[in-house]
Amino acid sequence: MRLKESPSQTAGPYVHIGCAPQTAGLERRGMGPQLGRDMVRSDTAEKIDLMLTVRDGADDLVKDALIEIWQANADGGYAADERFSNWGRQATDLSTGLARFETIKPPASANQAPHILVWIVARGINLGLTTRIYFPDENNGSDPVLALAGTRAGTLIAEKAPSGYAHTIHLQGPQETVFFDV
């Protein structure tokens, strides 16, 4: 049987209700912690802040986006354990536009530089956007995905910040971030 994938639709402005209820102002009765909120579950010296903002074609902050990240753990694996969840989910703050993840820096793999997968949905985004974040203080020279991005590879590399890294994702315009068809 050959089926077609269900077509995508925008997550809309109220995605928080289903995916980040605290941002919606909604505390579900009897609910546990919001899924994806806490990635680092034990004290670790390697903890970093990853601070993300999203800007639209007018260079305005997108304050209603939902961002998920997915990455390797310290050993390079992708199976969560009691110390670390490889998956994180945060909304951009409704007033500041900032999404802050507490995570760890993943290691390089056989042929790829350390990287974090990023997936963004929001009102006006019809199909979730996939991009990556690389680190400015790593050896990125031989990474095959950055090589594919060519002259736009810089849009995938975060900046060093006091407690970790900061990165702006541009949906549109001269600094438009590279988004992938995977």
Add this chain to the structure above:
Amino acid sequence: MTEQAFKPRDLSWHPPALYPDYRSTHLRAPQQQLLHMPQTKTELTGPTFGQADLSPLDDDLILNYAASGQMAQGPRIIVHGKLLDEDGRPVPGKLIEVWQANAGGRYRHVNDGYLAPLDDNFGGCGRCLSGDDGSYSFRTILPGPYPWPNGGNNWRPAHIHFSVFGDGFAQRLITQMYFEGDPHIPLCPIVQAIPDDHAIDRLVARLDMERTIPMDIRAYRFDIVLRGRNATIFENQMEGT
């Protein structure tokens, strides 16, 4: 172990990033083509969820926000179906999250100021895991249509938002479910951004009298399809050959 690659996504089946009649896409649609990249372990893997992540009433929107002894207002419905891949295989054990407006068309969200009243007993969110055969179900109420600021007299059809996880992040999907017979479906720019009528039809749930419980609750059926796997040598080749 080698992860099996996912089939290419047919981008012509999905709504384009820029759809002028849907005004919010104007400044949020990337202008560059998506850059094709090979799937690596990062894209082929994804988070896993278990019953420990859920609470008992998560799949019952009629009760999960209601005060004790009370329930959400509106026509009672079961929404159910199967989570499948493009080869028709069940996708078991995956997290499905839903959110929706109440019966009056109002969301319980700090940013929704529509004049329809909030329902104290309705939160509008739920979640569940697909079963071994890919099946899932929720109990909820029929959401109302509502107007939205898009530069005209635009009303959203009644709908429920779905967020679905697959085996790998490349399967991650957010979509919306509509209700058969809703006259707003052909009028809605968000729906009509989907270029193919057959694709739109896939998002329209059917009244299902088989699952309807007499004198209690009606049922709607909605199947969800995630990207399939490529038929590679890893699938067909016996180990050691």
